[in-house]
Amino acid sequence: MEELRVVEMCSIWTGNISLPQFKQLNGNKKTDVLIIGGGMAGILSAYFLEKAGVDYALVEGRRICSGITGNTTAKITAQHGLIYRKLLKSLGTERARMYLDANQEAVRKYARLCRRLNCDYEEKHSYVYSRNDRKKLEDEAAALTKLGYKPRLIEQCELPFQTVGAVGFAEQAQFHPLKFISSIAKxxxxxxxxxxxxxxxxxxxxxxxxITFQKLIFATHFPIDNKHGMYPLKMYQHRSYVIALKDGPQLKGMYIDEAKQGMSFRNYKDYLLLGGGSHKTGExxxxxxEIRNCARLYYPNLDEIYCWAAQDCMTLDAIPYIGRYSRRMPRCFVATGFNKWGMTSSMAAASVLTDLVLEKENPYAFVFNPSRNMIKPQLFVNGYTAVKNLLTISEKRCPHLGCALKWNKAEHSWDCPCHGSRFDSFGKLLDNPANGNLKR
Structure with missing residues (x-):
């Protein structure tokens, strides 16, 4: 008789870790710096402020890392798709190099921290592959060379299907994000x-x-203040899916497709993590x-043990918003819009924000400035989506700004196409920017 196989609806990280617990804040408190949000960006900011001797407090509405950090694929890399050929064109050489350098420095900071921590840290090459467009890879390699970085342009990949090659970054990494948090949060x-x-x-x-404060850091994934900074227009949210296959092949690198609907690959111990199936939240x-079809085709003898999903804030120009929240809120700072690269962006954000809080100059702050020019085509797409859904007749409305909610059949949730808030079938809040449950 065939053994019944149970797939756990949780990430491989949350399935095998016990995080430290912290007490609830009861009563009033004063602090110099308040951090709202207990994911990777918020906790790294707290860690660096602690090292700098700053008076701070971090508050989390649930348990730490109960949001996106616990559902990442946990790749530490400055290679964010085939982005550098685009940045070179849109930003110019100096600012594109800033972005590359900031993320490479984030990779190095993880390496220094992880050497003394038990967090399953492994140095790996990262690769962006293509199944049919070699020229895109060559253009990306040429852009990186112009920025002073020497990429690896390879002909063959260790993937189960044919590709036309890949662009590689050396000395990148992967780790167990919650083991890392468990160590640094104590x-x-x-x-x-x-x-x-x-x-x-x-x-x-x-x-x-x-809680009274002098300075404030928003590290809440999607910012919770709607009055300033135009963040509901400057961002939308995107969902991605992952499965973990037991006893998968051991890959020497980490891989992601340059195509939007492609697959990502990485190992964790004897598991192979397959990612894909992504779409805009609410669509x-x-x-x-999509991932399971791939697994059945290329890994028919491997059992799926875990499955999970993540949600990412996407910006208008593929660069995170890290810095002063808005011109009218000079004492408030933000880290958001990580565009699916939350681990590296969290470290870059914590480094930039720590310097800004300490009123020190940071060499990379300029490229991430949230008040930069936002006149981009995606701005008008975001505005049109919001207006369209505000005018849509629906019984279920998002309490954030009133958009019509859509039923997500795969995850049994009510999702907002405007700004990405999500609620379970009973109306309980799953993902912000909404700050409360659905009203019955």
């Missing part, structure tokens, strides 16, 4: 189950008290079906 000034309901000029109102996409 001893930090963190308060869990401390939900910020309202923000005033220099105070955050929680369910059990008020239809391949979901896990």
């Amino acid at each position: 001893g930090l000034k963190i308060y869990e189950n401390t939900f910020v309901k309202e923000l005033k000029e220099a105070a955050a109102i929680t369910e059990h008290g008020e 239809k996409g391949g979901n896990w079906d």
Whole structure:
């Protein structure tokens, strides 16, 4: 009789780790720097502020890393798709090199930290492959060479299907993100189950008290303030899916397709992680079906043990928003819009924001400035989507800004096509920027 196989609907990271627990904040508190959000970006910011001797407090509405950080593919790399040929054209050589250097420095900072931590850190080459367009790879390699980086342009990949080659970055890495967090979070000034309901000029109102601050860092994935910075127009959200196959082949590198609907590959111990099926939140996409079809075709004898999904904030120009929240909020800072590269971007963000809080010059702050020119085609697409869904007749409305919600059949959730808020079938909030459950 065939053994019944159970697939766990959780990430491989959350399935085998116990994170440190922190108390809830009860009563009022004063702090120089308040960090809202207990994912990788917020905790790294707290870690660096702790090392700098700054008075800070981090508050998380649920448990730390209960959001996107726990559902990452955990690649540490400055290679963010075939991005550099585009950045060279849109930003020019100096700013494109800034972006590359900032992310390479983030990779090196992880390497220095992880040497002394038990977090399954492995140095790996990263690759972007193509199945049919060699010229894209050659153009990317040429752009990187112009920026002073020597990429690897290879002819063959260790993947189960034919490609026309790949562009590679040496000395990148992969790790277990929650083992990393479990080590660096110990001893930090963190308060869990401390939900910020309202923000005033220099105070955050929680369910059990008020926190007054001098400076504020928003590390909440999608920013929770709608009044400034135009973030609901400057971003949309995107969902991605992953499965973990037991006893998969051991790859020497980490791989991602240059095509939007392609697959990503990496190992964790004896598991092979396949990613793909992505789509804009609130719209239809391949979901896990797309990945499972790939697994059945190329790995028919491997069992799927874990499956999970992640959600990413996408910016107008593929560069995160890291820096001052807006011109009218000079004491507030933000880290958002990581465009599916949250691990490296979190380290870059924590480094930039720590310097800004300390009023030190950071060489990379300029390229990430959230107040940069946003007149891009995607801005008008985002605006049209918002207006269209605001005018759509629907019983289910998002409490964030009132858009019509769409039913996500694959994940059994109500999703907002405008800004990416998600709710379970009972109306409980799953993903922000909404800050509360659906009203019955």
